[in-house]
Amino acid sequence: MGSVGNKYRVHEVAKDFGVPTKQITEILTKYAETPKNHMQVLEDRELSLIFEYLTQHNQVSGIQVIFAEGAKPAEKKQQPAAKPAEKKPEGKGESRSAKQETKPVSRVPQTKVVDTRKATAVNLDKYDEKLQDMAEGRTGGGRRAQQQTQGKEKFRNGGKRRDNGFSNKRKQEEADRLRRLRLEVIKKTPVTVQIPDEISVGELASRMKKTGAEVVKCLMKNGVMASLSQLIDFDTAAIIAEEMGCKVEKEVVVTIEEKLIDDHKDNEKDLVPRAPVVVVMGHVDHGKTSLLDYIRNAHVASGEAGGITQHIGAYQVQINGKPITFLDTPGHEAFTSMRARGAMVTDIAILVVAAEDGIMPQTVESINHAKAAGIPIIVAINKMDKPEANPERIKQQLTEYGLVCEEWGGDTIVCPISAKTGMGVDNLLEMLTLTAEVGELKANPNRAAQGTVIEARLDKGRGPVATLLVQNGTLKQGDIIIAGTSVGRVRAMVSDKGQKITSAGPSVPVEITGLSEAPTAGATFNAVADEKLARELVEQRKAEEKAKANAPVTKVSLEDLFSQIQAGEMKNLNLIVKADVQGSVEAVKASLEKLSNDEVRVRVIHGGVGAINESDVMLASTSQAIIVGFNVRPDNAARDSAARANVDMRMYRVIYDAINEIEAAMKGMLAPKFREVLLGHAEVRQTYKVSGVGTVAGCYVQDGKLQRKDCQVRLVRDGIVIHEGVLASLQRFKDQAKEVLAGYECGLTIEKFNDIKEGDIVEAFTMEEIPQ
Numbered sequence: 005m006g007s008v009g010n011k012y013r014v015h016e017v018a019k020d021f022g023v024p025t026k027q028i029t030e031i032l033t034k035y036a037e038t039p040k041n042h043m044q045v046l047e048d049r050e051l052s053l054i055f056e057y058l059t060q061h062n063q064v065s066g067i068q069v070i071f072a073e074g075a076k077p078a079e080k081k082q083q084p085a086a087k088p089a090e091k092k093p094e095g096k097g098e099s100r101s102a103k104q105e106t107k108p109v110s111r112v113p114q115t116k117v118v119d120t121r122k123a124t125a126v127n128l129d130k131y132d133e134k135l136q137d138m139a140e141g142r143t144g145g146g147r148r149a150q151q152q153t154q155g156k157e158k159f160r161n162g163g164k165r166r167d168n169g170f171s172n173k174r175k176q177e178e179a180d181r182l183r184r185l186r187l188e189v190i191k192k193t194p195v196t197v198q199i200p201d202e203i204s205v206g207e208l209a210s211r212m213k214k215t216g217a218e219v220v221k222c223l224m225k226n227g228v229m230a231s232l233s234q235l236i237d238f239d240t241a242a243i244i245a246e247e248m249g250c251k252v253e254k255e256v257v258v259t260i261e262e263k264l265i266d267d268h269k270d271n272e273k274d275l276v277p278r279a280p281v282v283v284v285m286g287h288v289d290h291g292k293t294s295l296l297d298y299i300r301n302a303h304v305a306s307g308e309a310g311g312i313t314q315h316i317g318a319y320q321v322q323i324n325g326k327p328i329t330f331l332d333t334p335g336h337e338a339f340t341s342m343r344a345r346g347a348m349v350t351d352i353a354i355l356v357v358a359a360e361d362g363i364m365p366q367t368v369e370s371i372n373h374a375k376a377a378g379i380p381i382i383v384a385i386n387k388m389d390k391p392e393a394n395p396e397r398i399k400q401q402l403t404e405y406g407l408v409c410e411e412w413g414g415d416t417i418v419c420p421i422s423a424k425t426g427m428g429v430d431n432l433l434e435m436l437t438l439t440a441e442v443g444e445l446k447a448n449p450n451r452a453a454q455g456t457v458i459e460a461r462l463d464k465g466r467g468p469v470a471t472l473l474v475q476n477g478t479l480k481q482g483d484i485i486i487a488g489t490s491v492g493r494v495r496a497m498v499s500d501k502g503q504k505i506t507s508a509g510p511s512v513p514v515e516i517t518g519l520s521e522a523p524t525a526g527a528t529f530n531a532v533a534d535e536k537l538a539r540e541l542v543e544q545r546k547a548e549e550k551a552k553a554n555a556p557v558t559k560v561s562l563e564d565l566f567s568q569i570q571a572g573e574m575k576n577l578n579l580i581v582k583a584d585v586q587g588s589v590e591a592v593k594a595s596l597e598k599l600s601n602d603e604v605r606v607r608v609i610h611g612g613v614g615a616i617n618e619s620d621v622m623l624a625s626t627s628q629a630i631i632v633g634f635n636v637r638p639d640n641a642a643r644d645s646a647a648r649a650n651v652d653m654r655m656y657r658v659i660y661d662a663i664n665e666i667e668a669a670m671k672g673m674l675a676p677k678f679r680e681v682l683l684g685h686a687e688v689r690q691t692y693k694v695s696g697v698g699t700v701a702g703c704y705v706q707d708g709k710l711q712r713k714d715c716q717v718r719l720v721r722d723g724i725v726i727h728e729g730v731l732a733s734l735q736r737f738k739d740q741a742k743e744v745l746a747g748y749e750c751g752l753t754i755e756k757f758n759d760i761k762e763g764d765i766v767e768a769f770t771m772e773e774i775p776q
């Protein structure tokens with residue numbers, strides 16, 4: 005017993021008795037020699053004193069009353085202060101059961117077990133534990149349990165003696181009964197389970213505090229056969245959990261990204277108009293750069309303080325007091341590569357078409373890229389100063405691509421201009437502001453900045469330098485930003501006019517320093533509050549990137565087209581058609597689009613003449629499209645990037661084959677028995693006419709190999725397939741060769757084909773059977 009007194013403090017005594025600490029200290033001050041504060045340890049003598057006092061002041065008429073009625077009367081008298089707290093645990097069942105028992109073990113201590121520290125939130129677990137302690141009569145388990153025993157002792161010593169009616173056996177029985185009651189109560193209280201989007205059966209069982217077998221059985225009853233390790237979705241898990249008497253809560257996992265990046269939707273009232281972001285696209289040499297330069301020079305006041313025009317990748321001009329932001333990288337490559345990264349930066353596209361040249365392949369590409377991005381197109385017919393300019397012809401051509409000018413009843417704005425003389429450029433700019441107004445472009449300048457990396461490089465002196473386009477919020481000097489896998493504090497900010505600035509609002513491009521590394525163009529950036537968390541996120545992103553680089557990307561392919569349609573994942577089948585002549589493009593486009601049915605709409609999002617290039621692959625990749633080629637081949641860059649981006653490219657020689665195959669794929673009946681396996685490429689460097697043999701081509705094997713047996717070849721000239729057939733002979737010097745590897749020269753002839761020219765590419769391949 006003595007050991008108990010060693011650590012029993014004033015406030016604990018007060019709590020256990022459910023009386024204010026003050027009352028205890030008052031008792032002590034009155035009767036003990038030394039007054040105590042609430043943290044001081046009590047000695048046995050002082051404890052007895054308190055017990056004595058409290059017992060005397062809270063007397064009941066006889067011990068029988070307590071036994072007959074339970075602890076209530078004593079409890080009530082003793083501590084009116086603890087009343088509200090008492091109520092809670094009573095409602096929880098445990099105390100109810102204790103009450104029902106009305107055993108002396110719980111007589112005085114019953115008030116003790118109530119945690120009165122916080123009347124509003126009672127720690128029930130603790131309460132349970134205490135009950136257990138009391139019931140089991142544990143003495144070594146806890147200070148309070150010990151104290152309770154001591155309390156009992158004191159009670160007896162206090163004069164109300166009775167026989168020690170509790171034999172050890174009875175105590176044991178009592179404890180057992182209490183434990184059973186407790187288990188009963190626990191069983192009846194519904195367990196609340198948190199279920200994420202997906203959960204394994206085993207994990208669900210443990211969260212529900214059930215055995216795996218019970219859960220598997222319940223699943224089976226519901227027609228789901230799943231093993232313990234198998235994952236089931238939220239809905240299934242929720243049904244099972246409810247059926248098993250649990251309350252279900254959806255577990256929401258908060259990622260670092262969600263914690264760090266504030267991406268709440270802006271309130272309409274916080275939004276203010278922002279400048280449109282404009283991209284200039286068009287065919288090579290049609291005047292994109294000239295136009296961008298003209299606008300910049302005419303509208304950026306050269307005399308601005310400290311201003312030296314800087315090429316930072318974007319610039320802003322004021323037209324009649326309204327700002328317009330131009331992306332300074334002409335062409336759709338940059339635009340599409342940004343879009344490929346998911347960055348939606350531009351609001352309007354200017355399509356530059358040279359008046360004397362008309363619509364060219366890249367013009368068409370540009371139109372389709374802008375259409376795929378869903379942004380309005382304003383056509384600038386350039387080089388109007390040239391005598392041979394023929395704008396009417398261009399307007400006519402534009403209609404073929406769905407761009408009908410306003411004067412012909414359409415809604416496409418067409419502005420004749422000259423980037424050389426400046427004629428019509430102001431009108432074009434006005435049209436831009438008008439289009440922007442229609443678009444009601446808005447942003448909220450009063451929040452953390454968010455936007456896109458336009459350009460980035462490593463500067464010898466300044467370290468990583470990046471041009472950022474703020475799209476929402478305001479970027480300030482000193483902000484911590486995270487841009488893709490780069491993080492840092494904005495050290496210096498320079499505007500497009502070369503001026504040092506300290507903040508940049510929506511649609512404003514700025515060049516900044518302070519990042520840890522040069523981010524990739526097209527990456528999004530965010531200003532954040534927590535640098536440590538930002539660094540953590542960067543590490544996570546880097547790891548994800550690594551994992552992604554190793555994992556194959558699943559893109560649309562003819563093979564799994566049907567399953568995607570079935571799963572309802574595909575509503576549009578996007579195709580890009582490339583062919584050797586314009587006539588084929590049109591014919592294929594029309595026939596393929598006719599394949600549309602109720603479930604899937606077949607859309608040719610781009611069609612053009614010539615080899616499949618990287619831009620086609622990029623467009624396919626961003627628009628989830630399949631590339632269909634007729635008598636054309638992909639160039640090397642396209643082939644590489646298609647492999648990287650997992651873009652499905654299908655080459656055909658006959659239109660009929662293409663239509664049949666795509667139709668079959670849509671119906672899930674595509675059963676390709678053979679697959680083409682590329683062997684290698686050889687360039688024709690010389691040709692000889694040999695009588696009786698035909699044209700012998702002296703070739704250099706560029707990659708892979710050429711082989712004699714089972715080798716089919718395709719002769720490609722400027723990306724167009726001229727012939728497809730088989731090798732008739734393959735030689736190294738005078739000897740027949742079985743195969744010729746990359747880096748070696750060889751001579752070859754193609755069966756029944758002689759029209760081989762220098763510069764042609766021989767593409768060798770075999771057909772491999774696909775195991776069913």
Ligand SMILES: Nc1nc2c(ncn2[C@@H]2O[C@H](COP(=O)(O)OP(=O)(O)OP(=O)(O)O)[C@@H](O)[C@H]2O)c(=O)[nH]1
Pocket residue numbers: 286287288289290291292293294295334335386387388389390421422423424425
């Ligand atoms: N006469 C005349 N020449 C122009 C006009 N605009 C551009 N040019 C000329 O056309 C040529 C090509 O212009 P760029 O601005 O370089 O064309 P681009 O579309 O940017 O070309 P890339 O950057 O190669 O794609 C240059 O020699 C310009 O001087 C114009 O309005 N009138």
